Amino acid sequence: MVVIRSRGSVCESCDIRETAICAVLRPEELPRLNAIVSAQDFAAQQTIFYEDDPAETLYNVTNGCVRLSKMLADGRRQITGFLMPGDFLGLAYYENYAYTAEAIGQVRVCVFPRDKFQALLGEFPQFERRLLSRASNELAAAQDQLLLLGRKGAKEKLASFLLLLSRRAKYRGLVDPALDLPMTRNDIADYVGLTTETVSRTFTKLVDAGTIELTSPQHVVIHQPEMLEELAGEFG
Amino acid sequence: MVVIRSRGSVCESCDIRETAICAVLRPEELPRLNAIVSAQDFAAQQTIFYEDDPAETLYNVTNGCVRLSKMLADGRRQITGFLMPGDFLGLAYYENYAYTAEAIGQVRVCVFPRDKFQALLGEFPQFERRLLSRASNELAAAQDQLLLLGRKGAKEKLASFLLLLSRRAKYRGLVDPALDLPMTRNDIADYVGLTTETVSRTFTKLVDAGTIELTSPQHVVIHQPEMLEELAGEFG
DNA sequence: CGGCCTGTTGATCTGTTTCAATTTGGGTGG
């Protein structure tokens, strides 16, 4: 883990300024945020924080992919989300983190000390509103995931998963038809409530059906998005 | 559905004023809330709103139990939560509701028109903060449910479910060792991702083990809470 | 009293897991 001092105008030149929470601040307010932020790097597989750690820091992912997870006493794991550049981490007025956050591959984050961040919140009301809006989005996403975990079969789960990644890639401005899967099959399995083997088998079924193509285990090309939508089982 | 005009000081005399969002308002601010609120009654099985309806109203449950659910195209259903008196409904800055809300048994709610509610939000900053805190709680609860749906077995699911209801009953000030299940077995099944039959069978297993007692299908007595904790599989 | 909805119990079936064996591919050191 490497701490990088913030110097000069970090925020102004930030790649993800458009999509991150910072987007609600006016240019002239940015320096206030800049003053309390620093950058931090994590190597692949490093833990950013553990479930139940005191939540003293808030993060914004700027590079790489982060996985959030919870564990049962015997080691079974549920991944509750994957964070991409622009995503906010540590959202909450909580004493302790509700989940573990780990870097998948190389990750860079912005770091906000909790107390200073809260002070800024009081100062910029639209900041708090934006956070509430984020929380609402996350809540809606979590509910979609409840439906997926509770009621969908393996094929439906993976179709939904691929569509989710695809939509998020589009949102982040990536138009590449090839979809990148930064996480392992095991991570995917722990996200959609299956085993690695079932994930693997189901992917090959989708390949055999011509719905997707696996140019490498981490590279998916979606040939028939309509078919995925169909399989995902949702309306609209 | 019956609409009841709010007259006089509804809020001051409200049973659940302590636990509801209103709890953040000072007594002298209550009249402002009182001015925009009205009460509404729903009979058993009535729908309060449907998924994708425009979200023009916010609610606060004052009596009865409400179920929130999402459906797949073929009718499979996932219940995303049960609301008890004091719980807030419609939380979000969304255009449309993300789930359907239905009354289980007789229900009474407080109704806040969305526009007026938002105006109040701007006026009382602590109100917005409280909402964010609520959203955080819901998010944490949703993540627990993800773990349950994705990684727990039938026995673990139902042990967790009973403990959840039990904790919420305690929170609402009910010390009765007998736990009330206002929802049907089918509702429970759709909440924990099982079938009615499996729920029923698993309950009888818990009864046979002496962990719980079913004085009636809707009345559970928890004899061995430690055993339920054990079965639920979580730490702490 | 009878019909119906909810819950319980039993028998069978199936999708997914588990266990086990290969294959693939990315990273590293010679």
Added chain:
DNA sequence: CCACCCAAATTGAAACAGATCAACAGGCCG
């Protein structure tokens, strides 16, 4: 630069938890 190595992914066979299909019991209301 290539060969090796190890983790990750794939594939196969067997086992199992929970679903499905089916029958029945009990309480509640008309």
